[in-house]
Amino acid sequence: MMSAAAARALLLRGGNKPSLTTTSTSTSIQRFFAAAATSNEPLVKTALYSLHLDLGADMVPFAGYELPVLYKSENGGVMKEHLWCRSPGKSSLFDVSHMGQIRWRGKDRVAFLEKLVVGDIAGLSPGHGCLSLITNANGGIIDDTVITNAGEYIYMVVNGATKFGDMKHFQEQMANFDGDVTMEYLEDAMQLLAIQGPGAAEAVKKILPFGFQLEKMAFMTGADATLDGVEGCRITRCGYTGEDGFEIAMPAEYAVSIASKLLSDPTVNPTGLGARDSLRLEAGLCLYGHDLNETINPVEATLAWTMGGPKSRRRQEGGFLGAEHILTPDGGLQKVAKKRVGLLGMKAPAREGAEIFDAAGEKKIGEVTSGTFSPCLKVPIAMGYVETPLSKKGTEVNIQVRGKMQKAEITAMPFVESRYYRVPE
Numbered sequence: 001m002m003s004a005a006a007a008r009a010l011l012l013r014g015g016n017k018p019s020l021t022t023t024s025t026s027t028s029i030q031r032f033f034a035a036a037a038t039s040n041e042p043l044v045k046t047a048l049y050s051l052h053l054d055l056g057a058d059m060v061p062f063a064g065y066e067l068p069v070l071y072k073s074e075n076g077g078v079m080k081e082h083l084w085c086r087s088p089g090k091s092s093l094f095d096v097s098h099m100g101q102i103r104w105r106g107k108d109r110v111a112f113l114e115k116l117v118v119g120d121i122a123g124l125s126p127g128h129g130c131l132s133l134i135t136n137a138n139g140g141i142i143d144d145t146v147i148t149n150a151g152e153y154i155y156m157v158v159n160g161a162t163k164f165g166d167m168k169h170f171q172e173q174m175a176n177f178d179g180d181v182t183m184e185y186l187e188d189a190m191q192l193l194a195i196q197g198p199g200a201a202e203a204v205k206k207i208l209p210f211g212f213q214l215e216k217m218a219f220m221t222g223a224d225a226t227l228d229g230v231e232g233c234r235i236t237r238c239g240y241t242g243e244d245g246f247e248i249a250m251p252a253e254y255a256v257s258i259a260s261k262l263l264s265d266p267t268v269n270p271t272g273l274g275a276r277d278s279l280r281l282e283a284g285l286c287l288y289g290h291d292l293n294e295t296i297n298p299v300e301a302t303l304a305w306t307m308g309g310p311k312s313r314r315r316q317e318g319g320f321l322g323a324e325h326i327l328t329p330d331g332g333l334q335k336v337a338k339k340r341v342g343l344l345g346m347k348a349p350a351r352e353g354a355e356i357f358d359a360a361g362e363k364k365i366g367e368v369t370s371g372t373f374s375p376c377l378k379v380p381i382a383m384g385y386v387e388t389p390l391s392k393k394g395t396e397v398n399i400q401v402r403g404k405m406q407k408a409e410i411t412a413m414p415f416v417e418s419r420y421y422r423v424p425e
Contacts, residue, residue, distance in 0.1 A: 041064055043061050043064065043065060043066040044064055044065045044066070044098075044188070045065070045066050046065060046067070046095055046097035046098065046188075046191060046255070047097065047188070047191045047252040047253075047255040047256060048095045048097065048191070048255055048256060048259055049066065050256075051256050051259060051260065052067075052068045052095065052270075055068075055071055055073065055263075055270050056071050056072035056073050056076065057069075057070070057071050057072075057270070057272065058070050058071070058072065058272070060273070062098065062160075062161075062273055063098045063159075063160035063161035064098070064160070064161070065097075065098040065160065067095060067098060067272075067273055068095065068270070068272040068273065069272045069273050069274045070272040070274045070275070071270050071271075071272060073270075075269050076270075078272075078274040078275050078278065078375075079375050081269060081271040081272060081274070081275035082275040082278050082279055082375040082376075083375055083376070084197070084269045084271070085196055085197045085241055085243060085269075085271060085275065085279055086197065086198075086243065086279075086376060086416070087197070087198070088198050088199075089198060089199045089202075089267055090197050090198065090199045090267045090268075090269065091195050091196060091197030091198070091199040091200040091203050091243075091245065091267060091268050091269070092195070092196050092197050092241075092268070092269050092270075092271035092275070093193060093194070093195050093259065093262055093263060093268050093269065093270050093271060094193065094194040094195075094196070094271050094272075094273075094276055095191075095193060095259075096160075096192045096193065096194045096247065097188075097191040097192045097193075097255070098160030099157050099158065099159065099160050099163070099192050100156075100157065100158040100159070100160060100162075100163030100164075100166065100167070100185065101155070101156075101157055101185075101186040101190050101192060101249060102155075102156040102157075102158065102167070102183060102184065102185055102186065103150075103153045103154070103155060103156075103183075103184040103186065104153060104154040104155075104156060104181065104182070104183060104184075105152070105153045105154075105181070105182045105184065106179070106180035106181035106182050107179075107180045108177075108179030108180045108181050109153070109154050109180075109181045109182075110122050110154070111179060112173070112174070112177050112179060112181040113147070113154060113156075114314075114319060114320060115173065115177070115319065115320055115321065116134055116135075116169075116170065116173060116320065116321065117132040117133060117134050117135070117145065117147065117320060118132055118133050118135060118298060118306055118307045118314060118320050118323075118326075119131075119132030119133075119147065119306055119307070119308075119314065120307075120308055120312065120313060120314050121147060121149070121154070122313075123313070124147070124148070124149035125149065126149050126150075126151045127148070127149065127150075127151070127221050127222060127223055128148065128149055128220065128221050129146055129147055129148030129149070129155075129220045129221060129222055129236065129238065130146070130147055130220060130306070131144065131145070131146055131220075131306055132144070132145055132146075132147050132306055133145070133298055133303060133306055134158075134166060134169070135297075135298070135320055135321045135322040135323075135326075136169075136294055136321055136322055137321050137322050138294075138297075138322050138325055139297040139298075139321075139322030139323070139324075139325030139326045140293070140294040140295050140296060140297055140322065141288075141292045141293065141294065141296055141297065141298065141301065141303075142162070142165070142166065142169060142294055143158050143159055143162045143165075143166050143288055144159070144286065144288055144292060144303075145157060145158045145159075145166075146220075146236070146238055146247075148220075148221075148222045148236060150222065150224065150234075155222065155234065155236075157192070157236075157247070159288045161288065161289060162288060162289070163185075167183070167185060170183055171183070173321075186249075188252055189251065189252055190249050190250065190251060190252065191249070191250060191251075191252050191255040192247060192248070192249050193247070193248050193249075193250075193255070193258070193259060193262075194239055194240065194245060194246070194247050194248075195245055195246050195248065195262060195268065196239045196240070196241040196243045196244070196245030196246075196279075197241070197243050197244070197245060198243065198244065198419070199267045199268075200243070200244055200245040200246060201214055201215075201244060201246075201421070202267070203262055203265045203267060203268050204235070204246055204248070204262075206261070206262075206265065207227045207228040207258060207261055207262065208225065208226075208227065208235075209225075209226050212225065215423070215424070216423055217235075217237050217421075217423075218237065218421070218422070218423045219237050219238065219244075219420045219421045219422070220236075220237065220238055221236070221237055222234060222235060222236030222237065222238075223235060227248060227250055227258055228254075228257065228258050228261050230250055230251065230254045230257075230258065232250070232251055233248060233249060233250040233251075233254075233258075234248070234249040235247075235248050235249075236248075237421060240276065240279070240280045240283075240285060241276070241279040241280060241283055242279065242280075242282065242283025242284075242285070242414055242416060242417075242418040242419065242420075243279075243418075243419050243420075244419060244420060244421040277372070278372050278373075278374070278375060281370050281371075281372055281374075281381060281383065281415070282374055282375075282376060282377070282381065282414065282415050282416040283413075283414045283415075283416065283418055284342060284383070284413025284414035284415060285414075286301065286303075286340075286383075287370060290352060290369050290370050291340065291369045291370055291383060296385075297322070297325065297326050297336070298326055299326060299333045299334060299336045299339075300336045300337075300338055300339055300340065300385065301340050302339055302340045302341075304326075304333055307326075307327075310331055310332065311331070312331075315327060315331040315332075316331040335388075336388060337387065337388060338366060338385045338386060338387055338388060338391075339385065339386065339388050339391040340369075340383060340384070340385055341366075341383065341384065341385070341386055341391050341410045341411070341413075342381070342382070342383050342410070342411040342412060342413040342415060343356075343368065343371075343381070343382040343383065343384060343397070343399065343408050343409070343410065343411065344379065344380075344381060344408065344409055344411045344415070345406075345407055345408040345409045346379075346380045346382065346399055346401065346406045346407075346408045347380070347406055348380060348401050348402070348406065349371050349372055349373050349380040349382070349401075350368045350371045350380065350382045350399045350401050350406070350408070351368065351371050351401075352368055352369055352370060352371060353367060353368065354367065354368040354371065354382075354384075354399050354400060354401055355367055355368075355399070355400045356368065356384055356386055356397055356398070356399050356400075356408075357397065357398040357399070357400065357405065358390065358397060358398070359395075359396040359397060359398065360398075361398040361405045365386045365387045365390050365397065366384055366385045366386030366387060366390075367384055367385060368382045368383070368384035368399065369383060369384045369385065370382060370383050370384070371383075371384075374415060374416070376416050377415060377416065381415045382399075382408075383413065386410065390410070391410060392410060393410055393411060393412050394409060394410065394411075395409065395410040396408075396409055397409065397410060
């Protein structure tokens, strides 16, 4: 097994300074993590904290944890880490142990969850999962979550910054639920890694037992598994980059050994939160607290697809919190005043909070919620919300950046084509 010191020797060749490539990228990252920091609470360290330091990580506060934003290594820095993740045959390893992992048990667990989330949980076959949304009584989004039918239990992963609020909400709903359901929060006993990129499957194969048919594992499916000889682990084919990849959960005492084994593969690069954010924005994926919040509903967020099509059971029956504010009685979608869109054409990055105006630059029509410089496209990209009549692709707009108007255009997302895995026919 490769030690932390050996991993450092492998990854610190040259000892270069972090490569941010542009001042705007650096500024964006600093603002982003300053906003995400927990003010006065002591920061939690994941089981990989010492390994991150050995690998040359710059640690920052995020969601109450101390996590790496980038690494000072030959392949480190936001730009290099980002491009590595999208490179043929390569993959990136992220520590996402701050995320909340929950197991739901009890014979009425599905019925209970369908009161909380918009997705068709009853329709999930064993091993299959979905992205869903936790809503409040007004139809606003409390959180986004990945839910998998693990057979004997339901496995849920929620955002790190919202997990305690989520669980308080769950407990309040359980108090009024007449059925058999229990919630098991895995706390820090289980750690979570994400490995993403075109080479992720080949790297993960090396820690799976002989005979595990990874090529038959579809996107958004998961299974309990033995990883690198460690029992009690779980692997899910999903991710937050638009690439093929996996989230792997393991007992905390084995997190360093499993991460080190993966990093001993020269195609795997440790990657921080900075590149994770730029990758997810290129993929058109939302960040809770920025692109989603409790006042935004699934239709406004263009996430109504998480409820299924017009004839789907969830659209027809509703039954989840706030459904009457989202759906019409016949399963249609209620009209909304604003919608989430992609934005291209700016000369400089438009950051969160930048105001969006109409083509004449006279009327404010919306606001940017996420923005950065795209390492792959070499241009600024952003997403935000605009008035529904002006949300169509190709609509010309203006964005106020540093007091000056910049021409931009509404565009479809993702900005970079997604490459989620499909099982060969």
